[in-house]
Amino acid sequence: MASTTSLWPILLLITTASCAINRQAIVSRYNVTRTALIDNNTTPLQVGNGNFAYNVDNTGMQTFLPFNTLSSWAWHNDSLPENGNISDYHGVPMLTHGRNVSYDIPDPNLPEVSQWLIGNPNRINLGRIGLKYKGAALQAAQILNPVQELDVWNGVITSAFDIDGEAVKVITQGDFDSDSVVFRIESELVISGALEIELDFPYPPIHSTKYKYEVFVGVGVLEFSANFAPENQRADLPDTIRRRNSKGWNQYWSQGGFVDVTSSPNPKADELQRRIILSQYHVRVNSAADGQSPQESGLMNNGWYGKFHVEQVVWHNAHWCTWGRESHFDNVFPQLYETFLPSSLERAKLMGWEGARWPKMTETITGRSSPGGINGLLLWQQPHPMYLAELRYKISPTKETLERWDRVLTATADYMASYAWLNETSGRYDLGPPRV
Numbered sequence: 187m188a189s190t191t192s193l194w195p196i197l198l199l200i201t202t203a204s205c206a207i208n209r210q211a212i213v214s215r216y217n218v219t220r221t222a223l224i225d226n227n228t229t230p231l232q233v234g235n236g237n238f239a240y241n242v243d244n245t246g247m248q249t250f251l252p253f254n255t256l257s258s259w260a261w262h263n264d265s266l267p268e269n270g271n272i273s274d275y276h277g278v279p280m281l282t283h284g285r286n287v288s289y290d291i292p293d294p295n296l297p298e299v300s301q302w303l304i305g306n307p308n309r310i311n312l313g314r315i316g317l318k319y320k321g322a323a324l325q326a327a328q329i330l331n332p333v334q335e336l337d338v339w340n341g342v343i344t345s346a347f348d349i350d351g352e353a354v355k356v357i358t359q360g361d362f363d364s365d366s367v368v369f370r371i372e373s374e375l376v377i378s379g380a381l382e383i384e385l386d387f388p389y390p391p392i393h394s395t396k397y398k399y400e401v402f403v404g405v406g407v408l409e410f411s412a413n414f415a416p417e418n419q420r421a422d423l424p425d426t427i428r429r430r431n432s433k434g435w436n437q438y439w440s441q442g443g444f445v446d447v448t449s450s451p452n453p454k455a456d457e458l459q460r461r462i463i464l465s466q467y468h469v470r471v472n473s474a475a476d477g478q479s480p481q482e483s484g485l486m487n488n489g490w491y492g493k494f495h496v497e498q499v500v501w502h503n504a505h506w507c508t509w510g511r512e513s514h515f516d517n518v519f520p521q522l523y524e525t526f527l528p529s530s531l532e533r534a535k536l537m538g539w540e541g542a543r544w545p546k547m548t549e550t551i552t553g554r555s556s557p558g559g560i561n562g563l564l565l566w567q568q569p570h571p572m573y574l575a576e577l578r579y580k581i582s583p584t585k586e587t588l589e590r591w592d593r594v595l596t597a598t599a600d601y602m603a604s605y606a607w608l609n610e611t612s613g614r615y616d617l618g619p620p621r622v
């Protein structure tokens with residue numbers, strides 16, 4: 187008996203040792219390295235914090251590909267349409283079990299108004315920061331021997347290249363604590379003044395659902411922080427931001443769940459591991475906003491006018507809970523639904539139902555459900571608060587969790603119960619028609 191007892195600590199030690207994952211070693215295997223000039227305008231590297239992201243080309247800046255700088259907070263309204271008044275739009279009636287219900291569908295009698303409601307407010311690009319050489323735009327053809335690496339563990343992009351035989355090195359980092367990007371640019375060309383920084387501010391955005399650059403109206407260190415904020419605010423020093431951001435990334439990778447498939451003999455394990463790591467980099471940069479969910483293309487470019495889609499919040503944000511990073515989940519839920527609650531209660535009421543009918547394609551300023559043939563009829567976002575609340579409850583199965591979600595869940599349930607229509611022929615409840 188005595189010898190069995192004394193084995194316990196040894197067994198535990200062995201178990202602990204063989205289970206401990208060297209996260210840094212695994213994460214660091216999947217740095218993104220680029221040794222060719224990218225001419226593909228859909229593949230920037232990114233730094234950012236979920237509310238803000240800065241997208242870079244091979245120069246570690248926005249030099250020859252004018253990638254975007256996007257945030258969760260910078261929105262804009264186009265001029266009002268010339269034909270028609272926004273307040274005349276009331277949706278389009280469709281017969282729904284014997285009564286006319288108005289759905290958020292483009293009104294053929296108010297085409298400009300409908301289009302304006304789809305496209306406003308829209309998210310705007312904050313600006314472009316790039317390199318200028320000898321007073322002119324630096325062309326891709328002038329950038330030789332590019333070697334770029336995103337150090338995933340530390341969140342640092344290092345971009346090296348030559349211009350006219352002179353070496354240039356640019357180090358780019360974001361910040362978790364402010365909407366800033368910091369640069370350190372090392373080159374003889376900075377000292378001679380041949381290499382300069384160019385700032386370019388966009389206006390107005392061109393609206394399309396395809397990837398596009400924004401339109402632009404048209405300083406040698408160099409080390410600087412570029413801080414973007416809705417209100418005047420002093421940027422922290424580059425060194426401060428650099429240190430705290432790398433520390434933030436190290437903490438991010440060290441906390442929450444981690445999947446290690448590196449000892450699998452399956453030849454696909456490496457690619458699976460790469461995707462597990464890089465997708466977590468991406469969600470920290472694009473999917474960790476306060477009180478809102480990302481648009482489909484995150485903070486890389488504007489898809490649907492920068493708006494997001496409420497039926498997609500589960501795959502954009504539920505993972506924070508299942509991966510043990512619930513603070514990011516708590517930054518979004520249930521606040522997002524609470525923001526939409528007044529307009530969603532109103533929407534359901536106008537349509538003749540109880541509770542809250544959640545919007546589809548929207549933003550948190552107006553909560554308006556953007557008119558659309560599918561948008562107006564889509565239903566599968568309605569029960570999502572229940573699923574999300576259940577995920578959160580599994581982590582904290584307390585009365586507080588229930589109370590925190592109560593208003594949102596009750597309004598969700600009230601809507602769903604009143605929306606379902608009892609079909610007396612089949613004896614079942616039908617959803618719609620119409621519905622998508």
Ligand SMILES: *[C@@H]1O[C@H](CO)[C@@H](O)[C@H](O)[C@H]1NC(C)=O
Binds near residue numbers: 214216217336
């Ligand atoms: C990734 O970057 C880190 C930091 O520079 C470095 O230590 C690591 O070796 C790199 N990984 C690879 C596979 O090169």
Ligand SMILES: *[C@@H]1O[C@H](CO)[C@@H](O)[C@H](O)[C@H]1NC(C)=O
Binds near residue numbers: 226227228229
């Ligand atoms: C750009 O890269 C993406 C991802 O690799 C690829 O799907 C796309 O086809 C490329 N586009 C062009 C124009 O080469």
Ligand SMILES: *[C@@H]1O[C@H](CO)[C@@H](O)[C@H](O)[C@H]1NC(C)=O
Binds near residue numbers: 551552
């Ligand atoms: C844009 O218009 C909406 C009303 O549709 C308003 O609530 C919002 O404050 C406006 N936003 C800006 C940035 O002007």
Ligand SMILES: *[C@@H]1O[C@H](CO)[C@@H](O)[C@H](O)[C@H]1NC(C)=O
Binds near residue numbers: 271272273274
């Ligand atoms: C639009 O309609 C509202 C409500 O009827 C009215 O108060 C407003 O003056 C109208 N706006 C314009 C530009 O006609």
Ligand SMILES: *[C@@H]1O[C@H](CO)[C@@H](O)[C@H](O)[C@H]1NC(C)=O
Binds near residue numbers: 279285286
């Ligand atoms: C629904 O509205 C249409 C016109 O938009 C009207 O012709 C029809 O009679 C209405 N039906 C009911 C049941 O109110």
Ligand SMILES: *[C@@H]1O[C@H](CO)[C@@H](O)[C@H](O)[C@H]1NC(C)=O
Binds near residue numbers: 611612616
């Ligand atoms: C009721 O259900 C039956 C059987 O599924 C279906 O054929 C019928 O169209 C439904 N009635 C209505 C009004 O939707």
